[in-house]
Amino acid sequence: FTLMASTNPIDISSSDSELEIEDDEDKITSSLRPLPEWAVKHGTNSRGHARLSQTIPSPSQTQISNLNPSNVSNHAQIKIPRHEPNDNVKASTVVIALDDDPEYFTGNGNIGQPWTVNSRIANGFGTDFEKLTSQQALKRTLPPSLQLSGPSSKPYILIDNVSSNLIRDSHGSSNLLAGPSFSNCQGYIGEHYSRGDSNEIMMYGNTSRILPPTLMHGKSVNHTQIAGPDGHAYRAGVSEERFSVNDERMVYQAALEDLNQPKVEATFPDGLLSVPLLRHQKIALDWMLQRETKSVYCMGGILADDQGLGKTISMIALIQMQKYLESKSKSEDPENHKTVALNLDDDNDNDNYNDNNNDTDELEEVKLKGESDDSKSVPEVSTSARAVSKRRLSAGTLVVCPASILRQWARELEDKVPEESKLSVLIYHGGSRTKDPSEFAKYDVVLTTYSIITNEVPKQPIVDDDEIDEKIGERYGLSSEFSIKKKRKRASHVGMKMKKGKKGIDSSTIDPSAGALAKPAWFRVILDEAQTIKNHRTQVARACCSLRAKRRWCLSGTPIQNAIDDLYSYFRFLKYEPYSVYTAFCHGIKGSIAKDYVKGYKKLQAILKVVMLRRTKATLIDGEPIIKLPPKSVLMSKVDFTAEERDFYTQLEADSRSQFKAYAAAGTVNQNYANILLMLLRLRQACDHPLLVQGFDSDSIRKSDSVGQVSVEMAKSLPREMLINLVNCLEASAICLVCKDPPDDPVVTMCCHVFCYQCVSEHLTGDDNTCPARGCKEQLGADIVFSRSTLRICIADGHNGSLVHPQFENSVILQDEYSSSKIKTVIEILKSKCLLKNSSLESQSAIGCSETSLSSEQTYTETDHSGIRVVKRTTVYSNSLADRPMKAIVFSQWTRMLDLVEHSLRTHSINYRRLDGTMSLAARDRNVKDFNNDPESLISCRLL
Ligand SMILES: Nc1ncnc2c1ncn2[C@@H]1O[C@H](COP(=O)(O)OP(=O)(O)OP(=O)(O)O)[C@@H](O)[C@H]1O
CATH class of the missing domain: 3.40.50.10810 (Tandem AAA-ATPase domain)
Incomplete structure (x- = not known):
């Protein structure tokens, strides 16, 4: 995945499938998103209730106000820019995040590093690990009554008593080794959500927000200090969660950060790679060579460098180096080589x-x-x-x-x-x-x-x-x-x-x-x-x-x-x-x-x-950070609804409230848990574009689904309870019963077994049509394998009241062509941040301005206190982003939203490439390449 000079994200929040109940729920929790009072107060299920109350900082009043039309959270987030240590860097990038999903800022994966643009980004929301997390979250939250049906689903990750308390963060997962990014994200989330702001597009740029020191690149952040037990430096970046001196996570983190890092750099011959290795990569190479050649047992190890520090290239260097050494030893001593080499x-x-x-x-x-x-x-x-x-x-x-x-x-x-x-x-x-x-x-x-x-x-x-x-x-x-x-x-x-x-x-x-x-x-x-x-x-x-x-x-x-x-x-x-x-x-x-x-x-x-x-981006080598990135700026733009959008939202909220009250009065809140989450999801969707709230016809299902029309037809004919049961099975299951991985493109069979679509598809068309789940002899067919979106849409279609109110049926805001307030803002940002800048760059190059080098290696000598001269090298990166073209990444959680954004991009003649989980590997690959390399495109927006 090719580096771009810098990257600014625009997020519209996205996952590969529509109507992600579990994602929604997960985000509610992970982001400390305020819930409406009616959802919180009546949360009668003890597990769900406990969880909700844990995650809601202040009680009902704030929560209600946050769902009031005037306060509706309608963020788009834009991250601006970082650049990488790559001479090939071509452009800056804006990342615009529509839908206020703080997962982007949890330091979890490449999303937090807009400068590493690759097809992994598509994976960030759509597959494996994130899915697993949200499924687990949902499973924890679902009342037992909703978990009973279907095959028993073992929790995928077993957490032992010893460690779970020690290392869980407020999201209930990961980040143990995240170093400063962990603290940063906590700080960020705390800062962001404690303000209770709403209707915003969040933008990471060079301006506006004063970031905690731990977020400031270029400052020599001492990692151990951040993690240190005194807590002072740490506190600067943490407003929501504070750690006591005895917090085990801190002790553990400090212990890990305190590892004496090796410093010897391998001498890497020219011509084996087309890019120079960075210093920390040469150190990694030397360490790996030692492990492979000097270690008596366990010839290998764990290269746990922070995301984006170039583990892939370090590994390629290792492969090349070993090949090189082999051929060298062969040419020097062919006889000995025969018996010694690589037995x-x-x-x-x-x-x-x-x-x-x-x-x-x-x-x-x-x-x-x-x-x-x-x-x-x-x-x-x-x-x-x-x-x-x-x-x-x-x-x-x-x-x-x-x-x-x-x-x-x-x-x-x-x-x-x-x-x-x-x-x-x-x-x-x-x-x-x-x-x-x-x-x-x-x-x-x-x-x-x-x-x-x-x-x-x-x-x-x-x-x-x-x-x-x-x-x-x-x-x-x-x-x-x-x-x-x-x-x-x-x-x-x-x-x-x-x-x-x-x-x-x-x-x-x-x-x-x-x-x-x-x-x-x-x-x-x-x-x-x-x-x-x-x-x-x-x-x-x-x-x-x-x-x-x-x-x-x-x-x-x-x-x-x-x-x-x-x-x-x-x-x-x-x-x-x-x-x-x-x-x-x-x-x-x-x-x-x-x-x-x-x-x-x-x-x-x-x-x-x-x-x-393990090295993080804040790790120092000889007092210098291993990688110097320009500061990431976060800019949040508030977006106001138009009068019609506001009416639409208000009506939707009122409908949802009365539906919820009806459940509460009938004592069926537990049974309708999935529906309640769906209602919350609808409210969030309304902030992006009212059209997202409207049910989809089978055509739109087919457009984004691997299952065929026969499955849709069958789902439509099933009783609602059965559909809900199937959704529950699908969402409670963290692994595919064939490959035992978190399911990619998950589907559930009528017999309630969950698979990746690819894994089960062989059993739909091949000789053996029986369900591949152990002990299940059910005959399978394409009509009885359902995707999540098919099920949810069919559930929603039979769900009067929480969808579009009749008064809006013919409204202009429910047209494909309608550009919602949020989409308009995205286009404005793209134009002001990217198009304007790029056109001025074009005119500069027309008058002969040359492109400046992005990085250069400088050598200098220093005399230390004992009088010994030390030769030091440092890589200097150009701090100027001004002379590079700007690219942008637009995220959304909903592929349908991507369709709508695409429509506007086309209208404004903005060149873009799309990337989502429904695309084949080859198509994704092609689009990533285009995005990175296409010199034609002033802006390419990758919609994830
Ligand atoms: N020395 C280098 N010269 C040029 N580009 C580099 C160099 N090292 C890394 N890169 C680029 O930086 C990007 C990130 O590297 P890479 O994907 O290897 O990181 P990673 O540590 O494997 O990240 P992740 O944990 O996300 O897998 C890639 O586009 C890679 O090509």
Whole structure:
């Protein structure tokens, strides 16, 4: 994902599907959004009520006023600008956020970094992690009566007693390692929401708002200081939530930040990458090379740099460097090279299994270098007699990532590696992917997704046995060492059994159902967005742990999202002994923290130090921030309704109130929980554009849905209770029952099982039409698989009263062509911030102004107090944004809103590209490329 000189966001709030009840609910909570009195007061469900009251800062009066037409929250948020360390930087970017969704500012993901524009952004709201969070949130909030129906849905993330209290933030998730961004976002949210302002477009620009010091870039923010136990510096950025000296999160965060960072930079030969590595990336490279070559066991680790610091490019540098060193050592000493280099049979994976496994020979093909016609730089396999006798299939580097960033990896490999040292890359994805594992040997890098790994690789067993061991151990006072030995014994027993009986863990080479990916011994496996495997009990985590690899890496900007347990899954994948054994992890880490958290976290710090490298944007190297970004400014614009829009909103609110009262009078609030959330959602939609509130016809459903018309027709014919039941099933289920990942494009079957649409679609058209849920024998068809939007729209259509009031039926504000107040404001901002500036730039270039360099490396010498001369280097970035063109990103939560914004963009001849979750990977990729590279476009708005 290509950097732009700076980026200003415009947010209209968006997710991939319409009418996101659970997102709405989640945001209500996460943003401390005031709720209307009628929704709060009657929140009779104890869980829901508790949660609501927790999140509402002041009681009813304020809440009511905030839903009054004059105070309706109608924000659009604009972030302005940051630029990246990229010489190719072409433009500045405005991010406009319509719909007041503070998730953009939670430091969670790339949205908080407008300068990293890539297809991940599309993922930010539509898929995996965010979805999971909101689904969980909804699940927690839904009354039991709404959760009973459908298949039992286990919570996806199990939070242990030890850690959940320690690290949950006010959103109930993540951010443990978020460093200053965590504090920033708390501060920001506190500041923003405590003011109770409304009807605003929020804009991040160079002006207006005085930001807390922690938000100011360019200031040398001392990270440890922010996290430090005295709390002073921290307080500057935190207005809503204050931490006591003894707050464990602070202790933990300080412990982690205090890790002694390595400082040695690798010497990276010219010509291997087309861009120079930044200093922190060279340091990462050196550290990774050390881990891969000097470490006796666990050859790899966790690169946990903050989002956007260039983990991908650091990894590509590692791959290139290893290839370079290999060819160098080969040319210098060909004989020695043969026997020493890269003996994949030393695979540290599955120790007990890999030795002497002659059983597998007959099932394996061999692709030793030299036997291949196309002997591109396949990692070399030792030609030692032992290795040859074992005849194991080998392959290069496997990168596993979410589907949404697969193309981005490919693009980075393409763009950042010059022609003369190109890496051969295979994208292992899609129905027509090869079934021949020997194909992998032809490529330096194979890119694939977590879903495919889950489908193709046999899973390791769940570690529950260990837990039993642990309990027994505790009961009888056995030491953790004893338990570990016991576990090892048990593991070797399993290994023996596998050798003989061909069953048990990692039967990849003997399990006929194992797919191609499970067959080779990989030279290196990289898990990008490794938090995907944070729950070690999930199939995806167990499948990743079964991959056979010599070197293993986890990349994650948020390595701990929920609990210390998250780390266990990485340790298990990395084979980081002894903590890769659950008992050792529990005794050695969780137990220590439970006993004395200060000491416990210090210990964890030391344990992590070995395998984890983490830097944030505020990390200093030799007193200098590792990356210098221009300040991010936030500008909030208040948008007034027109008289007609205000009438519309007032009427909608009145209808919603009376509907709610009717539920309350009938004692059916609990049963109508989903409807109540839907009513709140409608009110928010009305702030964007009244048309969003109107029901959609089947055409508009089909336009944004993967399910077909037959499904819509069937849904229309179902009783309302059944539709609600299906919605509940869909929203209570955090994982797809086929791939065991958070569902991508989730659908629910009539038998109440939830899948990714892609996962279940094979069962709609293939030979086997039975439901793929375990034990379910229901026949499936396209007519009984429903998407969320189909269900919600059908529910809403039969829901008199809360939709458009008859008096507005023919109103002009309900026309596609109508440009709502908020859309008008967006266009105004785009014109004033971008078009004006860009046209003046154009005229400058016409009179011969040259583009200034964005960054340059400067070397200078300093004499320290002992008289030693120290050579220092620093990268200087141009602070001037004035000479760069401006690009903009417009977010919305609703794809329908994107349609409406698009309409206005076209009307005003503003060039744009669209990006949303309904688009194919190829289409997304094309649009991202266009957005980044198209010199024609003065402004490209990516609508997410
Ligand atoms: N040395 C460099 N020169 C030029 N561009 C760079 C450099 N390092 C990183 N970038 C660019 O910065 C952007 C962010 O990098 P990257 O995606 O690797 O970050 P990341 O740490 O992997 O982020 P995330 O946690 O979101 O995955 C990319 O567009 C990348 O090409």
